[in-house]
Structures are given as C-alpha cells and as structure tokens.
Amino acid sequence: MNRILRAGAAGLALAAMGSLGACGGGDPGSADASGQKADTIQMAIASAVIGPKEEVATFSVAKEEGFLAEENLTVKTINTDGSVAAVQAVASGSADITPADTSAVLAAREKGVPVVAVGGLVQNWPWRIATAPGSAITSAGDLKGKKIGVISLASGSAPFARSFVEDAGLDPEKDVDLVPVGVGSQALSALEGGKVDALALYTQAYTTIELTGKKFAYLENGARFDGIRSLSYVVREDTLAKKKDAITRFLRASYKGLLFSAVNPEAAMRDGYAVFPAILSGQKADDRIKNDTEILRTWVASATPREGEPASFGSWGAISDQEWGKTADYLKAAGQITKAPDLKAVWNDSLLEDANDFDAAAVIGKAGATTD
Structure with a gap:
C-alpha cells in the first residue's frame, strides 16, 4: 500500500537496527558477462512487501526484466518499520537508499540527520x-x-x-x-x-x-x-559522494522499471510475485493477478504523469522548487516540521540527467512484447 506522509517526526531519534530483517535481493559479488564484479546497493523497504506497491513497480521489475543487470548492479533489501525507520537505516549506514515519505526526510533533515533526497517517485497526491x-x-x-x-x-x-x-x-x-x-x-x-x-x-x-x-x-x-510530493529516493550525504555512479544506475534501473510497469502492469505484477512471493499468501498467481494488477495500476498512476502516453513521460524523478514549497507548507501545517527546509541541503537533483539517460522506446517495446 502507499505509505504517504505517515511518518511522525518523533520517531526519528529511535534506532532502526532492531527492526531490520532480510527480505530479498541478489547475491553480493555477482559478475556481469564480462566478468566485472557488480556493485551492490542495499535498499531499505519501509514495510514488508505483502501487496502491490512501489517495490513491485520499480525494484521487482528492474530485477526480473534485467534492468539491474544492464546497470551491473546487485540490490539487496531489508525491511524496516515505516518511513522513519527506513530513513534511519539509511542515516545509520545499514542501507544505501530508500524510497521514503518526504515527511520523514524533511523531519530528519530538520533534526540534523545528514540525508538527502536524490529523486522523486510518487508525484500525484493519492x-x-x-x-x-x-x-x-x-x-x-x-x-x-x-x-x-x-x-x-x-x-x-x-x-x-x-x-x-x-x-x-x-x-x-x-x-x-x-x-x-x-x-x-x-x-x-x-x-x-x-x-x-x-x-x-x-x-x-x-x-x-x-x-x-x-x-x-x-x-x-x-x-x-496539487503538487505535494510524497515518496522520494533518499540517501545519506556521504553515501552519495562515495557511490554516486552506483546510485545513479540504481535510479535509472528503477525508472526503467516504473516505465515498464506503466505500459504492462500485469507483467510487472508477475515480476512482483517472483521477487516477493509473500504477496501471494499461498494462493495461485492466476487467481490473484487480475485484482493485484488493478491495485498496482492505481499505484503506478500516482507515480506517473496524469496526462499523456508512456512514450511522452520524461524527466523521471524531477521535483520543482514550487512542489517542495507546497510539500513543506503542508507538513508545517500538519505539525510534522516546524520551518521551511533548506532545499540546497535536502534536495540534490544532480543525478537525474544521467538517471534519465536510457532508451525509453526500448523499455516500452520490451513491456509490450512481454507475454505471461
């Protein structure tokens, strides 16, 4: 389900380590066809994946459709108990990146936690x-x-x-x-x-x-x-400096996955079953696929432009200053932050040009050609 703006600032001081648990991912140290060792990214998930949501549309598809392999990346995942804990896992170094609510990110930054958003995900108020x-x-x-x-x-x-x-x-x-x-x-x-x-x-x-x-x-x-942002990808400042190229490739693979999901949510959902079989709750995929696809389609609609066809979607991950301002105003009114954030500290869009450097037509073609 969507975890939009659910995180309270009070939990930021709590240690997240006790809530972490392995839930999937690749084998560290795997190599591509040339024998080059793949970079490993550790991603924190804000809650266990037991239904169609963001990890299905991005990570599962990126893994199953080969987008991570194309980027020579291995991604491992850990579960946390909500966006606050996911951001804390990133801040502590237990994870490299997480898709987390802006409420958790801005509240953490206000408390001096050195995390920064590097790419948007959910763009339409749900x-x-x-x-x-x-x-x-x-x-x-x-x-x-x-x-x-x-x-x-x-x-x-x-x-x-x-x-x-x-x-x-x-x-x-x-x-x-x-x-x-x-x-x-x-x-x-x-x-x-x-x-x-x-x-x-x-x-x-x-x-x-x-x-x-x-x-x-x-x-x-x-x-x-209109324009209030929620889920965005978040990293720690020093992780961004040390793993800039790998984080960029992770974003690119994720946005490829999101585009694929927009074109073929049923195939994306089946990828989700493969990576997170707990979604099935012991049932057969064919018995669940129709409803789960519609639920995933609803999530994808929150993360893609309201108008236009997938071929016209561009600028994945962009968040304007106006959108940040509206988001901050909303969170201040809700009592989740106390002052306007320093955007230079909380938002770094320097990876997005390269993260968007992929052949969208090829991704769309792959999604259209996929059969189940």
Missing part, C-alpha cells in the same frame, strides 16, 4: 475523502459535525482529513471528529455501519475495496493538494 453513494455529503463544508474515518491518528490520513476540512473554512479540532478505522473491510464496515460519515484513505485502499464490488462517492480535493 489521498481522497469518500462517502457512501447517495450520501448527502457532497462537499467539504457538508462535513461539519460529521465523523471522518482515518487509518489511525498517527497515519497520513489524519493530517489530510484536517487539511481537507480546513479548506472549507471548518475548524478541524471542533467541527469534525476523526475516528480510527484502519483500511479494507474494517474501514468499509465503519462507513456502511454508520460509525463514520466519510473515509480519508489513499487511492490504492479504495481500489482494493472497489474490486469487491463496492462503490464510493468522492469529494473533490482542493488546489492546495
């Missing part, structure tokens, strides 16, 4: 407010005096719900009640049973429920949410 079809609630203003179901009060859905009603001139502390309802069937039951009047979830969570035949009515997000 959180939505939903009601039951036919509900009298059709706008943010209608939520006055209502209960909104959030994943938990510590999740990113809580600050999103507060910001959403603030846009309508409501007081989020007085005019609405936030009720923890989790995700999936638990959240659906809370809405259908009247425990809450609306839900604040991310698009993948809604897609998972809708695939069971249920429907939602969605409220329109305000303009303040």
Whole structure:
C-alpha cells in the first residue's frame, strides 16, 4: 500500500537496527558477462512487501526484466518499520537508499540527520475523502459535525482529513471528529455501519475495496493538494559522494522499471510475485493477478504523469522548487516540521540527467512484447 506522509517526526531519534530483517535481493559479488564484479546497493523497504506497491513497480521489475543487470548492479533489501525507520537505516549506514515519505526526510533533515533526497517517485497526491453513494455529503463544508474515518491518528490520513476540512473554512479540532478505522473491510464496515460519515484513505485502499464490488462517492480535493510530493529516493550525504555512479544506475534501473510497469502492469505484477512471493499468501498467481494488477495500476498512476502516453513521460524523478514549497507548507501545517527546509541541503537533483539517460522506446517495446 502507499505509505504517504505517515511518518511522525518523533520517531526519528529511535534506532532502526532492531527492526531490520532480510527480505530479498541478489547475491553480493555477482559478475556481469564480462566478468566485472557488480556493485551492490542495499535498499531499505519501509514495510514488508505483502501487496502491490512501489517495490513491485520499480525494484521487482528492474530485477526480473534485467534492468539491474544492464546497470551491473546487485540490490539487496531489508525491511524496516515505516518511513522513519527506513530513513534511519539509511542515516545509520545499514542501507544505501530508500524510497521514503518526504515527511520523514524533511523531519530528519530538520533534526540534523545528514540525508538527502536524490529523486522523486510518487508525484500525484493519492489521498481522497469518500462517502457512501447517495450520501448527502457532497462537499467539504457538508462535513461539519460529521465523523471522518482515518487509518489511525498517527497515519497520513489524519493530517489530510484536517487539511481537507480546513479548506472549507471548518475548524478541524471542533467541527469534525476523526475516528480510527484502519483500511479494507474494517474501514468499509465503519462507513456502511454508520460509525463514520466519510473515509480519508489513499487511492490504492479504495481500489482494493472497489474490486469487491463496492462503490464510493468522492469529494473533490482542493488546489492546495496539487503538487505535494510524497515518496522520494533518499540517501545519506556521504553515501552519495562515495557511490554516486552506483546510485545513479540504481535510479535509472528503477525508472526503467516504473516505465515498464506503466505500459504492462500485469507483467510487472508477475515480476512482483517472483521477487516477493509473500504477496501471494499461498494462493495461485492466476487467481490473484487480475485484482493485484488493478491495485498496482492505481499505484503506478500516482507515480506517473496524469496526462499523456508512456512514450511522452520524461524527466523521471524531477521535483520543482514550487512542489517542495507546497510539500513543506503542508507538513508545517500538519505539525510534522516546524520551518521551511533548506532545499540546497535536502534536495540534490544532480543525478537525474544521467538517471534519465536510457532508451525509453526500448523499455516500452520490451513491456509490450512481454507475454505471461
């Protein structure tokens, strides 16, 4: 699932080492066809991969489709307990890179942790407010005096719900009640049973429920949410200096994987099963592939341009100063950071030109030619 802006700044001081566990990756020291030893990158994953999400669309595809091999890279992975722990693993040297929430990255930087974002990943705001079809609630203003179901009060859905009603001139502390309802069937039951009047979830969570035949009515997000960034690739400053070339090649392989996933999410999902078999939960791939592909397609939509065909997608990983500003403003309002970040310290886009230097048509052709 998407872990968008769920990390709280308070956990940054906690050691992440106790939460680390091996979950996959290649064999260190492997060589390419020329006999040259492959560079090894250690990637921290913010939560175990038990469903279609970012590691499937990027890492699994890059590994199974040969993009990592093309870059002469071996990637090993470790699990951590959320974005804060993933950033801490990078900061401690336990991992070289992680796709983490900007909330965790900016909060860490504010505390003096020497981490830096080197490439964006999720670029479209995925959180939505939903009601039951036919509900009298059709706008943010209608939520006055209502209960909104959030994943938990510590999740990113809580600050999103507060910001959403603030846009309508409501007081989020007085005019609405936030009720923890989790995700999936638990959240659906809370809405259908009247425990809450609306839900604040991310698009993948809604897609998972809708695939069971249920429907939602969605409220329109305000303009303040356009351009807010979430998952981005993060490294430690000295790791960037020491492994600049390898990190660049890792980004290039990841963005190739993302492009492949945009063209052929079903093939990407099957790559995910191969690398992270726990996703199947003991079931057959053919029994899950249809629904899992739709869930992955929803995630990919959050990480690719809203308009245009894959052949026109470019500038993978770019984040504008305006987007950083909107993201920081949102996080300040949510209480996750206290001041505007120093962009020169927190953002280094020097790798992106080379990370984008690949034959997109070849990747698209490979995805189109893939058969399952």
